[in-house]
Amino acid sequence: GQSLEQPSEVTAVEGAIVQINCTYQTSGFYGLSWYQQHDGGAPTFLSYNGLDGLEETGRFSSFLSRSDSYGYLLLQELQMKDSASYFCARGNTPLVFGKGTRLSVIA
Amino acid sequence: EAQVTQNPRYLITVTGKKLTVTCSQNMNHEYMSWYRQDPGLGLRQIYYSMNVEVTDKGDVPEGYKVSRKEKRNFPLILESPSPNQTSLYFCASRGTSGRLNGELFFGEGSRLTVL
Numbered sequence: 001g002q003s004l005e006q007p008s009e010v011t012a013v014e015g016a017i018v019q020i021n022c023t024y025q026t027s028g029f030y031g032l033s034w035y036q037q038h039d040g041g042a043p044t045f046l047s048y049n050g051l052d053g054l055e056e057t058g059r060f061s062s063f064l065s066r067s068d069s070y071g072y073l074l075l076q077e078l079q080m081k082d083s084a085s086y087f088c089a090r091g092n093t094p095l096v097f098g099k100g101t102r103l104s105v106i107a
Numbered sequence: 108e109a110q111v112t113q114n115p116r117y118l119i120t121v122t123g124k125k126l127t128v129t130c131s132q133n134m135n136h137e138y139m140s141w142y143r144q145d146p147g148l149g150l151r152q153i154y155y156s157m158n159v160e161v162t163d164k165g166d167v168p169e170g171y172k173v174s175r176k177e178k179r180n181f182p183l184i185l186e187s188p189s190p191n192q193t194s195l196y197f198c199a200s201r202g203t204s205g206r207l208n209g210e211l212f213f214g215e216g217s218r219l220t221v222l
Contacts, residue, residue, distance in 0.1 A: 008147075033210070035211075041216075042213040042214060042216055043197070043211075043213050044213070045210040045212075087149060094140060094155045094163070094165060095140070095152075095211055096152065096166075097142070097149050097150040098149055099147065099148060099149035100150075
């Protein structure tokens with residue numbers, strides 16, 4: 001079953017910063033990934049953390065703390081096009097997904 | 108162009124009528140997987156395959172079969188579909204050598220309705 005927890009919905013203002021948290025069970029941990037999915041589309045890969053710390057890719061950053069079984073996705077300078085669902089996922093093969101966080105960016 | 112291709116993209120069928128959703132990838136990936144996506148439940152893994160002739164159950168395998176006779180193809184078979192299998196299905200693949208970055212490449216999805 002699902003072993004990751006993330007908020008179901010988040011709303012943020014255009015231009016702001018938003019953080020989406022993800023906690024996971026520690027058994028068989030092989031890294032934490034993040035995916036973005038727009039309505040009607042397929043999930044697309046955003047980032048991966050195999051070790052503790054921050055990974056930055058443009059406006060998006062992802063953080064991992066293995067000791068806390070916790071990670072987050074940070075989106076900066078929010079744009080309307082960032083409105084989508086965001087999934088954290090643990091493992092490698094197989095990859096297990098959380099239930100997703102629906103981000104709504106408002107003007 | 109590197110891609111994962113699923114067919115059909117949309118299908119309406121009736122209970123009990125066997126169907127197959129095909130999945131093909133052109134990236135020589137070892138790992139392939141099927142997920143179903145339902146509102147509020149996220150992506151749940153049905154079956155996955157680490158390589159040719161190697162398949163394993165995911166979290167929700169009941170009512171589904173898969174095969175991996177060739178590296179590029181990983182069809183999903185519903186022998187006797189039921190209405191609770193109405194869902195959006197995604198096939199995905201990734202390579203297993205090199206950097207472990209967890210990046211899965213997804214197909215565009217297949218929306219299945221079972222009446």
